[in-house]
Amino acid sequence: MKLSKKALLTAVLFAAGTGVVQAACGITSGRVSIVGNEFPAIKSVAAKAAECAGGKVTVKANLTADHQKINVAGMQGNPAEYTSAIIANSSIIALMNEGLIRPLDDLVKQHGQSLSPSQLIKIDGKVMAVAFMANAQHLIYRKDILEKAGIPIPTTYEDMLAGAKVIRDKGLMQYPLSGAYKSGWNLAQEFINMYIGYDGDFYKPGTAEVSINNAKGVKTLETLKALTQYMNPDFLTHDSNAAAAEWEAGKVAMMNFWGSRTAVLQDDKGSTKEVYSNTLVSGPLTVGGGNTPATTLWWDGFTVAKNISDEDAVATFKALVNGVSPSLLNDKTMPEAVWMISGYKPAPVAAGVFATIKAGATPYPMRPYHGLLHTALGDNLSDYLQGKESAQQALSDIEAAYTAAAKEKGFLKR
């Protein structure tokens, strides 16, 4: 008797509880399935969106560093496997090119009152994504090592190279620099950052023809090579996670690193006090005496798939709006990113991204064929960095690889 009364009470409370959660998100039914990258900020957003689950609402999240390999294929089915992709300004292009995401203007009007206008990403006048954080690569440094070496905080890559030489000569560190230089997407990103710092143009104006085989391209390659001389020789296999591991092991003094991944380096897990308490952020670096910072600005945001039912689309939008609502911000999530959410108080770690925005950095190029150049760069830069070919040969290989891919995909005439 007692047992069944308890069971009944539990069941009633559970049902009531579920009802309360549903009322908070305002979704009655629908399937929400998110795909995105796996750094801390996105994990927090997905976890907050998952709070809307219950009853007839299901929320799943597949967060992986390989999200760009699966999101296009995952959203092409009808119905799409993923109802939302959390993307950045570069990865939204692939979804746009294949027509996989739906305009959000109606959804924003009906359910997006808590969003601010600057969060809405408009392409050709239609809202295609809702941004919730800004990101950029900027300098991070070890305060204690720089002090011991007696060098100032670098503001240019030339300063960084000079400082690295001093640190090595003084015997403080053998490989004072690091970065995500893994052959492929990461290495290509470093090239793009540096080339922008040299004020280079990627394409002939008004066309999809690539034009990086010039003096600025050569200077970009030479600067990258000079930096790698001060890195762990395995740099071509080190992505952001490996570079972070190197940093936490206390082997690196300076690197150009993602703001969204820096909070991890400053917490007390995985490294000694000497390392994490001396890890500080600075602004972006310029190069070659230019004014444009050698970095790119990124926003991360969520999209809603096209090939899903309207019911799922509404559920997805509402769940993700909940995921980026002001209640997301607490002591743990505040330093994870530069949030574009009201109530965001910049933590010291966010100063790097803010400085990058203030310094007038350019957003990552959003052209539909830029992904092909990014891939061509990623595949062909490692030979030059290993000293196997000249800079001109590397640049001409990159241009040839891009041209072949662009011709195949129909961006250039055959």
Add this chain to the structure above:
Amino acid sequence: MLAMLLFIALPIASVITQSVFIPHEQVIVEVENCGPFGCEKSTAIDQEATNKLRQTQPLGRFAGADIYFDRAHLAINEVTEAWRESSGIVEFTGRLNNLPFYGALAFTLTYTAIVTPLSIGLGFLIALAVNALPRVIRGPTIFFSLLPMIITPLIGALILFWMVDARGVLGAGIQALFNDPDLSLKASTPLTWLMLVVYGIWSSAPFAFVVYYAGLQTVSQDSIEAAMLDGASRWERIRYVVIPHLLPLTTFMALIKIMDNFRVFEPIVSFNAGAHAQSLSYFIYSDLGGETRLLSSAAATSVLTICGVAVLLSPVIVRTWRNFGKRS
């Protein structure tokens, strides 16, 4: 028969079809993109026009053999140019290696040529050794010999990847052994190739071991005793009795191993060795995945891989045909 048609003939036909078609020309329009950092003029693909094109011609534009001959595959133009402009065979080979397909082919063929005989040989030696052990410890020894194959290839390679890192157990050990603090297996191309080949031998030897161990149980004791009576040493017994008996098994192993090794892929991914070693399968993977999705290019590389396997297997298949033809 139906299964062969469904699972082999149809997919191959489908891949060949996809490799001769390429996507339509993109219709580009100027758009304005607005975001948190301001508005800028850019370009985007006109979805309506593209959809119309796709509905009228769903397969795409017919490209014939263009994809096969383009720079990412057989690179006919670049090869003829290199042939004309090179001053010698060394320079020609260097320029050929610079082309993605030929560079990948070089690694794939090297890997196949070295790993196949060595892993078969190593498996045979392990089988002989285990066969000579007393029964008591044979069981545990077999288990340990099989471990490299039981571990999921990706996990095994990942573990090795971290151990071989310049600051990992094996990497630091090798640096200490050769007294060279700059030595890093992951940083030099020849050493990476060596590491991948060693890993390939180590992880595929157990398969050869298992097959040969089973085969060794079928060696007739009469022949062995007759050889012992004739005064043959252990090595001579192996060479003149055991190995000829196991020849059909060796042919079978060579067939399987050549096919498997030509499709080498997992070690390159787990060791993050894409910068130093590419294989044909790795190219298919990079074309298929990611933002660019060059499907026609991946299809063409697949067809070329099938042709490559057929070419490599032709001697073994001819010999098998002859052997079985003789018996029947």
